[in-house]
Amino acid sequence: MIPLVDLQTQYKSIQPAIDAAALRVLASGEYLGGPDVSAFEQGFAEYCNVGHAIAVNSGSSALHLSLLGAKVGPGDEVITSPFGFVATTAAICATGARPVFVDIDPLTFNLDPAGLADAITPKTKAIMPVHLYGLMADMDPIMSIARQANIAVIEDACQAHGALYKGKRAGSIGLSGSFSFNPGKNLSAVGRGGMVVTNDDEQAQFLRRLRDWGQDGRYNHVHQGFGYCMDTMQAAILNVKLRHLEHWTELRRAHARRLTCQLKNSAVTTPPEPHCCRHVYQVYAVRSASRDLLRAAIATRGVDSGVHYPRPVHLQQAYAGLGYMEGDFPEAERAAAEMLSLPISPELTDSQIDYIAAAVWSDAWRPRAATANLGVKSTRDLARPAQEQSEQAA
Numbered sequence: 043m044i045p046l047v048d049l050q051t052q053y054k055s056i057q058p059a060i061d062a063a064a065l066r067v068l069a070s071g072e073y074l075g076g077p078d079v080s081a082f083e084q085g086f087a088e089y090c091n092v093g094h095a096i097a098v099n100s101g102s103s104a105l106h107l108s109l110l111g112a113k114v115g116p117g118d119e120v121i122t123s124p125f126g127f128v129a130t131t132a133a134i135c136a137t138g139a140r141p142v143f144v145d146i147d148p149l150t151f152n153l154d155p156a157g158l159a160d161a162i163t164p165k166t167k168a169i170m171p172v173h174l175y176g177l178m179a180d181m182d183p184i185m186s187i188a189r190q191a192n193i194a195v196i197e198d199a200c201q202a203h204g205a206l207y208k209g210k211r212a213g214s215i216g217l218s219g220s221f222s223f224n225p226g227k228n229l230s231a232v233g234r235g236g237m238v239v240t241n242d243d244e245q246a247q248f249l250r251r252l253r254d255w256g257q258d259g260r261y262n263h264v265h266q267g268f269g270y271c272m273d274t275m276q277a278a279i280l281n282v283k284l285r286h287l288e289h290w291t292e293l294r295r296a297h298a299r300r301l302t303c304q305l306k307n308s309a310v311t312t313p314p315e316p317h318c319c320r321h322v323y324q325v326y327a328v329r330s331a332s333r334d335l336l337r338a339a340i341a342t343r344g345v346d347s348g349v350h351y352p353r354p355v356h357l358q359q360a361y362a363g364l365g366y367m368e369g370d371f372p373e374a375e376r377a378a379a380e381m382l383s384l385p386i387s388p389e390l391t392d393s394q395i396d397y398i399a400a401a402v403w404s405d406a407w408r409p410r411a412a413t414a415n416l417g418v419k420s421t422r423d424l425a426r427p428a429q430e431q432s433e434q435a436a
């Protein structure tokens with residue numbers, strides 16, 4: 043089976059350095075904070091071309107802090123995309139604010155700026171674009187609309203380490219940007235980890251305190267904060283991996299170019315890379331009108347795949363209280379029914395990439411007419427538990 047994510051092969055490729063870092067931390071007896079965490083913050087800030095990086099214990103914690111940094115709270119509204127991982131919406135709700143969805147651009151799967159103006163109300167406090175799959179949202183119109191309305195933009199860059207938009211790094215354009223180092227992300231911890239990056243000095247100081255119980259000096263709590271600090275072990279391992287991130291990203295991009303080239307004129311639509319952007323392919327998702335059949339067909343040929351994400355957030359039971367209905371965001375709903383993620387790990391070989399492309403092509407021999415009645419009728423049909431994605435693949 044060609045796996046969707048292969049962290050064992052990655053580990054083996056850099057094992058001596060990872061083992062040395064892990065053993066050094068174990069022997070040190072210091073497991074919280076320390077020079078490993080600050081070195082990782084400095085390295086990641088440089089990588090993102092920002093002034094500050096604040097290491098935390100997950101991407102979800104990073105999102106929560108970035109919202110609090112924008113002073114989002116009860117009674118506020120935050121605009122985001124209904125098509126993505128639920129953590130973005132969950133973080134908004136955790137502040138007491140209300141998520142307001144705007145449909146996606148069907149070509150990029152990112153929040154469509156054309157829908158923004160209508161969604162802004164006097165209660166809107168922030169816009170939280172998600173750089174889905176590793177492609178940045180269309181930031182220029184988002185920033186200019188936000189500036190006019192005097193609201194903050196906070197980037198969910200959890201899938202976009204090293205992505206570029208008009209030469210600017212993901213996370214460096216808005217007030218702050220949040221990253222995840224969840225296993226399966228382009229830069230991954232041996233467990234959970236996250237980062238908020240910002241160019242704003244005051245913001246950085248505030249978030250540094252918030253992540254550590256609001257402390258300004260030991261036991262002097264100046265804000266109501268959280269226990270969100272990154273573990274020393276994660277920072278030590280992430281420091282080793284950060285040195286490889288550019289190389290791994292270039293391998294992902296090479297695999298994506300090869301797949302896209304080979305899938306030209308096939309029945310699937312390959313992911314776009316607008317001229318102004320550098321896509322980092324955290325996910326390489328193709329679009330197919332008969333996604334579930336394609337998924338089954340390539341599985342029989344030993345190619346694993348994923349569905350990111352089978353049901354848009356506005357149709358999740360947990361958020362039924364927001365009052366959205368099926369049909370409210372047709373592009374998000376269609377993407378949920380049609381997107382299929384193919385393996386794109388840096389560790390894959392060219393011949394494995396060719397094999398994946400051939401497996402997709404093999405499905406093309408199925409007569410179109412026979413599939414017409416089997417297609418997904420509604421996103422509700424996608425609720426089968428077997429298709430729920432594991433946390434790791436989130």
Ligand SMILES: *Cc1c(COP(=O)(O)O)cnc(C)c1O
Pocket residue numbers: 100101102103105126127129130172198200201221222223224234235236436
């Ligand atoms: C992974 C992810 C998160 C959550 O990150 P965790 O580190 O798992 O908490 C949030 N948003 C997006 C878009 C993600 O891909």
